[in-house]
Every structure is written in C-alpha cells, then in structure tokens.
Amino acid sequence: MSIRIKSKEQIEGIRNSGRLAGETLKYLEQFVVAGNTTDFINEKAHEFIIQHGAKPATLNYNKFPKSICASVNDVVCHGIPGPYVLKDGDILNIDVTTILKGYYGDTCKMYTVGKISQEAQDLIDVTKECLKIGIKECYPGNRFGNIGYEINRFATSKGYSVVYEFCGHGVGVAFHEEPEVSHVAEKNSGKRMREGMIFTIEPMINQGKARTKVDRTDGWTARTIDGMLSAQFEHTILITPKGCELLTDVYGDF
Numbered sequence: 001m002s003i004r005i006k007s008k009e010q011i012e013g014i015r016n017s018g019r020l021a022g023e024t025l026k027y028l029e030q031f032v033v034a035g036n037t038t039d040f041i042n043e044k045a046h047e048f049i050i051q052h053g054a055k056p057a058t059l060n061y062n063k064f065p066k067s068i069c070a071s072v073n074d075v076v077c078h079g080i081p082g083p084y085v086l087k088d089g090d091i092l093n094i095d096v097t098t099i100l101k102g103y104y105g106d107t108c109k110m111y112t113v114g115k116i117s118q119e120a121q122d123l124i125d126v127t128k129e130c131l132k133i134g135i136k137e138c139y140p141g142n143r144f145g146n147i148g149y150e151i152n153r154f155a156t157s158k159g160y161s162v163v164y165e166f167c168g169h170g171v172g173v174a175f176h177e178e179p180e181v182s183h184v185a186e187k188n189s190g191k192r193m194r195e196g197m198i199f200t201i202e203p204m205i206n207q208g209k210a211r212t213k214v215d216r217t218d219g220w221t222a223r224t225i226d227g228m229l230s231a232q233f234e235h236t237i238l239i240t241p242k243g244c245e246l247l248t249d250v251y252g253d254f
C-alpha cells in the first residue's frame with residue numbers, strides 16, 4: 001500500500017468539502033455557550049452540514065453515534081455529544097468531518113465557555129502553535145517524521161506532553177488513508193511528502209501525562225489518564241509544488 005496522490009479533480013472536491021467543514025466550525029461558535037448541551041451543538045452541526053448538501057462522516061462510522069466529536073476538558077478526542085451541559089470555564093474541542101460529493105474534509109478547533117483559567121488558555125495557545133509548527137514542515141521532499149519531531153520538541157519545551165496513541169492521517173477519498181501522521185516522531189523518519197498528497201495534522205497536547213484511556217462503557221471517549229486538560233487543533237493539508245495549502249482554514253489564522 002502507498003500514499004495516494006490526488007488528481008486535480010479530487011483536490012477540487014476535497015477543497016470544497018474542507019471549506020464546508022471549516023465553515024461548520026465557524027457556524028457552531030454561537031452555540032458554544034454555558035447552558036447548552038453538546039447534543040444541541042451536534043444537532044446544529046448536523047443540520048448545517050445536511051443543508052449544504054453534505055453528510056457528517058462520523059455518524060455511524062464504526063458505530064460512532066453522532067455527527068461531530070465534542071471533547072470537553074480532560075477528554076482528548078472522540079467525545080460523544082450528549083446531555084452534558086456546558087459551564088463557565090469549560091474548554092471544548094469540536095471535530096467536524098464532512099463528506100461532500102464523496103470527498104472528505106476533516107478539521108477541529110478549541111472553543112472556550114465564559115471565562116477560562118490562564119492555564120487552560122496557555123494550553124490552547126501552545127496546541128495551536130503546535131499545529132502551526134507541524135504545517136511549517138509540510139513541503140515536497142520533507143519526511144513525515146519531521147512533523148512529529150518538531151511538534152513534540154516544542155510542546156515538551158513548554159512543559160506539556162504529546163498524545164502518541166492517536167495520529168493524523170491521509171484523508172480525502174476516504175476518512176482515514178495512509179499515511180499515519182504521528183505527532184511524536186524521530187527526526188527525518190518516515191516517507192517523503194509529495195505534491196498532491198493530502199493528510200491531516202491534529203496534535204493533541206496534554207497538561208499532564210501523555211497517556212489516554214478509552215471509556216469502557218461507550219468505547220469511544222478518550223480521556224487523559226490523570227484527569228488533566230487536553231487540547232487539539234486539526235487541519236486538512238495539501239502538498240503543493242512549493243509547500244502546502246490548508247484546505248480547512250476558513251478563519252485565515254494559520
């Protein structure tokens with residue numbers, strides 16, 4: 001098996017899907033307020049995605065029951081929207097993957113509820129910087145390992161740990177394609193990036209230990225092993241002749 005090189009037509013399709021996924025994150029901002037449940041946000045996301053002629057990729061994916069992932073506080077990823085009521089001080093990751101005309105766009109970001117602690121804000125800022133640092137490594141000829149090498153170097157220099165049990169991934173024609181994009185890696189390890197490859201970088205950064213545990217009851221929710229906070233940002237990235245293009249950056253802040 002090898003890493004797919006996307007055709008012009010596929011790139012156009014994935015670009016459109018990626019833009020919609022990013023626009024969904026933006027649309028959801030108004031609903032991330034104290035008193036709303038994560039299920040309500042899920043409903044809003046579902047409607048928005050359907051109204052735009054797409055489908056939420058997570059719904060029924062390996063029996064995942066909802067249209068987005070909503071991961072609050074110590075939840076690292078794959079949080080299932082439900083009756084949880086958002087409260088002042090919460091930090092929340094929403095991860096949206098759209099399927100538009102058969103093409104996948106995958107992105108996530110952090111949201112804050114009311115006034116959050118300085119510690120939580122610092123974690124969010126460093127995690128966003130980690131994604132930016134990973135993106136800087138995206139150009140033809142560079143090796144995938146350098147993404148994880150640089151992210152891990154930066155995060156640990158700030159006193160945080162990097163989750164190694166979940167990775168970024170090739171994306172576009174399917175939800176999870178080759179390669180696995182690790183956020184902790186050896187310098188100059190892995191395959192080389194080539195023009196036309198599309199993949200995600202989605203670092204999960206923890207305040208405490210890197211280890212996670214998956215909820216035994218729901219089989220999905222991954223939490224930090226020590227109950228400390230975790231944050232994540234994700235973009236879908238195309239390798240271009242000179243560097244890369246972010247296919248999910250609707251905010252323009254990367």
Ligand code: MF3
Pocket residue numbers: 058059061062064068069078095096097106200202220234
């Ligand atoms: N969107 C997630 C990712 O970035 C995957 C979610 S899979 C689910 O890869 F089943 F949990 F929804």
Ligand code: CO
Pocket residue numbers: 106168169200202234
């Ligand atoms: Co992803």
Ligand code: CO
Pocket residue numbers: 095096097106107108202234
């Ligand atoms: Co995602």
